[in-house]
Every structure is written in C-alpha cells, then in structure tokens.
Amino acid sequence: MVATLDDTKRNAIAIKLASMKAMQQLIIENEKLVLGAGLDTEIADRFRDFLKDDEKNLGVLETIIGQYGIQAEPKQTVQQLIETVQKLMKGSELSLYEKVAQHELLKHQQVMTGLIVHKAAQKVGADVMLAIGPLNTINFENRAHQEQLKGVLEILGVRELTGQDADQGIWARVQDAMAAFSGVVGSAVTQSSDKKDMNIQDVIRLDHGKVNTLFTELLQSNDPQKIQEYFGQIFKDLTAHAEAEEEVVYPRVRPFYGQENTQELFDEQAEMKRVLEEIKALSPSSSQFKDKVRQLMEAVGDHMRQEESTMFAAIRNNLSSDQSEQLATEFKAAKTRIQQKLGVVSESKM
Structure with missing residues (x-):
C-alpha cells in the first residue's frame, strides 16, 4: 500500500x-x-x-x-x-x-x-x-x-x-x-488572543489531538479508500512530528529531562516508525490492517502520555516562556521542512 x-x-x-x-x-x-x-x-x-x-x-x-x-x-x-x-x-x-x-x-x-x-x-x-x-x-x-x-x-x-x-x-x-x-x-x-505565541507544549499537544482524531476516523470507517486516505495522513503526520521532535525538541530537553528518559522517547518513536512501515505494506481491506492500526494507536498513546506529563513538566520547570515559544518556532520550521521533503507539496492552480 x-x-x-x-x-x-x-x-x-x-x-x-x-x-x-x-x-x-x-x-x-x-x-x-x-x-x-x-x-x-x-x-x-x-x-x-x-x-x-x-x-x-x-x-x-x-x-x-x-x-x-x-x-x-x-x-x-x-x-x-x-x-x-x-x-x-x-x-x-x-x-x-x-x-x-x-x-x-x-x-x-x-x-x-x-x-x-x-x-x-x-x-x-x-x-x-x-x-x-x-x-x-x-x-x-x-x-x-x-x-x-x-x-x-x-x-x-x-x-x-x-x-x-x-x-x-x-x-x-x-x-x-x-x-x-x-x-x-x-x-x-477575544478567545485565545492573549498576544503571546504558542509554546512548544501547545504545538505538540495540537499534533497529538489531530492524530488521535485520525485514528478514530480510520477505525470507524469501512471504506477502503477512506481508510487508505486516513492512514496516509497518519503516516505523514507522525513521521514529520517524530523527525521534528528528534531534530529540535529531544536534544534541547535532554540536559534536564535526563539521558534515560530522552532515549526512551527516541526508542518509542523508532518502534512507531517500524510499525508504520508494516501497515504501509498492507492492503486497507486486509484483516490485519485495523489490528495493526490499533497496536500503533496504543503505542502512540503511551508515548503521548509520557510527553504530556513528565516531559512537559520538565519543560515548564526548566525553560522560560520565551525559550519555550522559541522552541515551538524551531519545531514548526523543522516540521514544515520535513513535510516538504516527504513530498506533500500541492501545486498551485490557475
């Protein structure tokens, strides 16, 4: 696939x-x-x-x-x-x-x-x-x-x-x-218009929310074409998110989050990428497809919970608001570049 x-x-x-x-x-x-x-x-x-x-x-x-x-x-x-x-x-x-x-x-x-x-x-x-x-x-x-x-x-x-x-x-x-x-x-x-930029926790949390929604849409669908479409977006969203975190976020938090905790995040994402490739090779109508997606969703959920609890707490305790917002800016720039590398650029039309 x-x-x-x-x-x-x-x-x-x-x-x-x-x-x-x-x-x-x-x-x-x-x-x-x-x-x-x-x-x-x-x-x-x-x-x-x-x-x-x-x-x-x-x-x-x-x-x-x-x-x-x-x-x-x-x-x-x-x-x-x-x-x-x-x-x-x-x-x-x-x-x-x-x-x-x-x-x-x-x-x-x-x-x-x-x-x-x-x-x-x-x-x-x-x-x-x-x-x-x-x-x-x-x-x-x-x-x-x-x-x-x-x-x-x-x-x-x-x-x-x-x-x-x-x-x-x-x-x-x-x-x-x-x-x-x-x-x-x-x-x-005036909602959400407090004049400050999003910090890294805000941006990562938005990514997490979107991919959770995609998982739900995929598992609720019985249309192989829609299932393939949803998985295509999951594949690209998770890949870009993971690579941007590994390039920008994890090296920044390692000094205060700890070598062991940070390496665990790297290892979890390596496993996630492996499962993504396994699912990519399956037909969306295969009996194994949704089982593999559920396995992936569970692993991604555990990874998200770790980031949103212990990693986010470490960021709040060790980075200033300006530093956290700057990290968000660097993360977004890296993710945009990676998305372009993944070939998701749409051509403009007349």
Whole structure:
C-alpha cells in the first residue's frame, strides 16, 4: 500500500491556507508602510494594535498549516494580486485614504477566505476541523479590525475632501458597530488572543489531538479508500512530528529531562516508525490492517502520555516562556521542512 493523500478537497484547502498566509504577510507589510506615513496619534495607535495582532496571527497561521500537514503554494492569481497591491502601496498614485481603503478590502478578503475554509473543513473531516480550529480566532480578529478600519476611513476621507476633521472621532464612529459585532460573536472575539505565541507544549499537544482524531476516523470507517486516505495522513503526520521532535525538541530537553528518559522517547518513536512501515505494506481491506492500526494507536498513546506529563513538566520547570515559544518556532520550521521533503507539496492552480 502506498501512503498517499491526493484528496482534491484537502489539497484545495491547503492552497487556500497558503494564500491566507501570503495575504497575511502582505497585510503586515501594508501596516508598516501606513505607520510610516505620518498618521496622527489616535490612528497610528490603532494601526500599531493591528500590526501586533497580525504578526501574532501570522504565527498562528503557520501553526495551522503545519497541523494541517499539507504544504502548498498560494494560488497564482493571489500572488499576482499581492504584487499589484505592493506596487500601489509603495507608490505615490494612491492617496493615504485610498491605501487604507485597499487595506480594508484585503482584510475583508482575509475574513471571507478564513470563513470559507472553516465551513469547508466541516465537510472534509474531523481531523481537518481540529487542525484549523485556531483559524476562528484569526477570523474574529480580522472582522473586528475591518470594523475599526471603516472608522479610520471616515476620518481620512473627510479630511481628504475638506481639509478638516470629521465631527465624530474614530471611536464614536465604530462604537455602535463594534458593540453590535461583539453581541453576535460574544467572547469569541477575544478567545485565545492573549498576544503571546504558542509554546512548544501547545504545538505538540495540537499534533497529538489531530492524530488521535485520525485514528478514530480510520477505525470507524469501512471504506477502503477512506481508510487508505486516513492512514496516509497518519503516516505523514507522525513521521514529520517524530523527525521534528528528534531534530529540535529531544536534544534541547535532554540536559534536564535526563539521558534515560530522552532515549526512551527516541526508542518509542523508532518502534512507531517500524510499525508504520508494516501497515504501509498492507492492503486497507486486509484483516490485519485495523489490528495493526490499533497496536500503533496504543503505542502512540503511551508515548503521548509520557510527553504530556513528565516531559512537559520538565519543560515548564526548566525553560522560560520565551525559550519555550522559541522552541515551538524551531519545531514548526523543522516540521514544515520535513513535510516538504516527504513530498506533500500541492501545486498551485490557475
């Protein structure tokens, strides 16, 4: 059996996520340019808050893409749009009002793409929903930014047309809209938006949750094609996760977690890889297939419990918050590189 995953729906979502990441990078670039345009204090403070949120959300998007497990390139039309907007934002053809209006349109596009990805994930699989779960926070924050940008546009537009300030200040303009918006989404606007990056425990725990969901979906299915698809994703997710841990995490924790404990984690993952290869050689309709998967799930579960209890405790006791977040960044980068090496890059489509 070849462990591949060429489900077109999953690949299409991967391309959307890659496009969102490219657009997020453009949004950050635009906000830095606007901040350099001599804004008054109130608007500049608002853009600094946007920038802080958007830089954090870029990291969240990178985590989501790593969790999703399929590395893709943005759609070519999105890349062309980005190049066009970059030229306009850096040039002198647009007024400040027009540049901020363009930025608000990008925020709108980002909101709609995020909502569509979330809705599509509901139709594809529980593992996909779990992987893209943090996208909801980004969607809500982008929607809140969009409402505030409308207030900024009112001020800049009146100023451009009359040379005078609008009668209402920025917060008076957006207060009613933000109150209505908050009433619709409740606390979801601020959930998980504590401005700090994910630490290594957060990122590893997300990986564990996703693979557990994949195991459940596989064992509940009687469709050989779906079983093969689920195993293909399990194979790639576990392989990338294990190799990234062995490259980045285990060497870092060995000094305080202990040589014996760390070696046990290496040995467990070596056994896991061996069983993965055994299952890969079986037909999904074979009577042995699900038995081997259950054996693998049990071994992986024991490994996860050790990491989430004793290893996580050792990390909390020996690494600062900044060090743990930096380790997460290095782990995500390693996992992305390994996923690309495993040949899970989807080609962008026109």
